[in-house]
Amino acid sequence: MTRWLLLWVFVALGSSAVAEEIVMGLSQDEVAITASFDGSDILIFGAVKRTVASAPLPPLGVVITISGPRTPVIVRHKERRFGIWVNTSSVEVDAAPSFYAVASSAPLSEVLSETENLRHSVTLNRAIRSIGADVDNTADYTEALIRIRSNDDLYKVAEGAIDFDEETLFRTSISLPANLVEGNYATRIFLTREGAIVDRYDTVIAVQKVGVERWLFNLSREQPAIYGGLSLLLAIAAGWAASAGFAAFRR
Amino acid sequence: MQLYLPIAEVSVNAFLLLGLGGLVGMLSGMFGVGGGFLITPLLFMAGIPPAVAVATSANQIVASSFSALLSHLRRRTVDIPMGVVLLIGGLIGSALGVVVFNILKAQGQVDLLVKLCYVVFLGTVGGLMLVESLRALQRSRRSGGAPVRRKHNWVHNLPFKMKFRVSGLYISVIPPLLVGLLVGVLAAIMGVGGGFIMVPAMIYLLGVPTKVVIGTSLFQIIFVTAFTTMLHATTNYTVDMVLALLLIIGGVIGAQVGARVGTMMKAEQLRILLAVLVLAVCGQLAFDLLLRPTELYSLERVGGAV
Numbered sequence: 378m379t380r381w382l383l384l385w386v387f388v389a390l391g392s393s394a395v396a397e398e399i400v401m402g403l404s405q406d407e408v409a410i411t412a413s414f415d416g417s418d419i420l421i422f423g424a425v426k427r428t429v430a431s432a433p434l435p436p437l438g439v440v441i442t443i444s445g446p447r448t449p450v451i452v453r454h455k456e457r458r459f460g461i462w463v464n465t466s467s468v469e470v471d472a473a474p475s476f477y478a479v480a481s482s483a484p485l486s487e488v489l490s491e492t493e494n495l496r497h498s499v500t501l502n503r504a505i506r507s508i509g510a511d512v513d514n515t516a517d518y519t520e521a522l523i524r525i526r527s528n529d530d531l532y533k534v535a536e537g538a539i540d541f542d543e544e545t546l547f548r549t550s551i552s553l554p555a556n557l558v559e560g561n562y563a564t565r566i567f568l569t570r571e572g573a574i575v576d577r578y579d580t581v582i583a584v585q586k587v588g589v590e591r592w593l594f595n596l597s598r599e600q601p602a603i604y605g606g607l608s609l610l611l612a613i614a615a616g617w618a619a620s621a622g623f624a625a626f627r628r
Numbered sequence: 629m630q631l632y633l634p635i636a637e638v639s640v641n642a643f644l645l646l647g648l649g650g651l652v653g654m655l656s657g658m659f660g661v662g663g664g665f666l667i668t669p670l671l672f673m674a675g676i677p678p679a680v681a682v683a684t685s686a687n688q689i690v691a692s693s694f695s696a697l698l699s700h701l702r703r704r705t706v707d708i709p710m711g712v713v714l715l716i717g718g719l720i721g722s723a724l725g726v727v728v729f730n731i732l733k734a735q736g737q738v739d740l741l742v743k744l745c746y747v748v749f750l751g752t753v754g755g756l757m758l759v760e761s762l763r764a765l766q767r768s769r770r771s772g773g774a775p776v777r778r779k780h781n782w783v784h785n786l787p788f789k790m791k792f793r794v795s796g797l798y799i800s801v802i803p804p805l806l807v808g809l810l811v812g813v814l815a816a817i818m819g820v821g822g823g824f825i826m827v828p829a830m831i832y833l834l835g836v837p838t839k840v841v842i843g844t845s846l847f848q849i850i851f852v853t854a855f856t857t858m859l860h861a862t863t864n865y866t867v868d869m870v871l872a873l874l875l876i877i878g879g880v881i882g883a884q885v886g887a888r889v890g891t892m893m894k895a896e897q898l899r900i901l902l903a904v905l906v907l908a909v910c911g912q913l914a915f916d917l918l919l920r921p922t923e924l925y926s927l928e929r930v931g932g933a934v
Contacts, residue, residue: 412632413630415630415639451927452926452927453927454925457920461740462916462917462918462921518925522925524923525923555630555638589634593634593869593870597635602858604867604869605857606858608869608872609690609854611691611873611876612688612690612691612694612872612876613690615691615695615880616691616693616695616697616876616883617694619695619880619883619884620698620699620880624702
């Protein structure tokens with residue numbers, strides 16, 4: 378009897394755990410930054426795979442986030458002192474993503490509960506971490522960071538931007554701006570029901586410089602003296618060429 | 629046409645950069661100033677990160693100054709001995725300036741001090757130059773264009789006299805050394821070649837003729853900015869070669885045009901123009917400090933790029 382019961386529990390647990398699973402695809406899992414790079418649109422699509430027939434349950438939701446590499450950022454605040462505007466105080470945000478986008482199939486408050494947001498750091502406020510700030514109104518600084526980066530198109534929230542058909546197929550397009558920083562862009566997809574996360578899928582979009590851009594960047598870091606010398610040589614050569622060119626032109 | 633800059637990690641319009649380079653190159657050829665005081669704020673406005681803007685404009689100034697110097701050499705309006713003396717002072721000065729800069733940086737507020745430096749020096753130099761050249765213009769009209777005889781002052785009573793043939797001067801090497809030193813210090817702190825201080829200092833303190841001043845100032849600027857470029861490239865990795873190349877292409881062409889225009893104009897007119905330009909930049913910077921900024925917060929990525 379106990380054995381039967383145990384088996385039943387196992388089956389029940391197993392089926393509920395893998396009942397709904399994310400299968401996803403990306404239009405590209407690599408973004409190559411070339412000299413003419415002018416931003417890029419990434420299409421994220423996928424489907425919900427079901428091992429059991431869809432029972433009459435509350436509706437599903439999808440939340441997708443893309444996060445660029447996290448770096449510390451100093452946020453400075455200006456105040457008026459002696460008639461001029463001076464940086465008076467600053468807060469160092471320990472880890473702020475260079476790029477962050479959140480998209481959802483419905484308003485975020487409906488598809489994601491506060492607890493799950495806290496646990497998985499989904500919304501912008503949660504994605505930015507600042508510990509050890511010694512100023513009272515740290516929230517103002519975080520808000521300023523979000524405001525400035527949003528104006529630069531680096532932070533974006535697109536509630537309801539995911540098309541979610543028949544609770545099975547989902548699809549959204551996220552545009553990466555031209556002023557993109559190199560690195561691995563962590564991409565997360567959450568499948569939620571009544572605010573709770575049912576399944577999560579993680580992948581990485583690699584953003585990399587290629588060609589001349591790559592070569593110059595590496596040279597500047599690995600052989601800075603040669604890079605600097607090359608820059609000067611270029612400058613002198615260009616200066617001479619222009620002078621000689623104009624002299625010939627005049628004759 | 630958008631172009632992605634590998635070091636600055638931003639995408640900007642290539643023609644905008646070519647135009648900026650051309651504009652500053654023209655000033656370089658006309659006035660003998662490197663144009664650093666102008667290109668750096670302009671690059672900020674174009675969305676280039678400040679550190680990259682400062683370092684790369686130094687590299688660009690090398691090119692436009694070299695191009696302009698060649699035209700001045702052809703016309704024999706460069707006083708090389710004078711340039712060497714200024715340069716010796718300049719290199720010592722810039723080394724000192726870097727030390728001062730790092731002390732200020734450690735105390736924060738380096739941003740503000742650089743801006744205040746700009747406002748004070750641009751304001752003083754521009755104002756003095758404008759008043760003096762307006763007076764000179766009036767004088768030359770009244771006396772029918774007769775050259776004004778330079779008066780002897782304390783500068784001529786110092787030891788270690790040296791003959792500067794091109795400038796037609798026989799003065800002590802101490803004043804040019806000191807001028808070079810002062811300019812070097814300011815150049816390192818303000819991140820510019822220092823031509824806008826050097827040119828008036830040579831005219832008013834040393835009594836070098838205006839036509840020779842420009843070529844000689846360019847000669848000195850090339851070495852100071854080349855030194856700065858190497859320093860930035862090896863310590864901060866902030867020289868963007870692609871950005872520099874665009875500015876250079878615009879700049880060298882502009883410098884040639886500027887050098888031609890410069891020879892067609894009277895020395896007083898040149899000085900008035902430069903004074904007005906210097907005052908305009910000074911006014912813009914002063915306004916920025918006095919007016920309430922639209923965004924009270926600013927961001928700074930820690931630990932350099934990436």
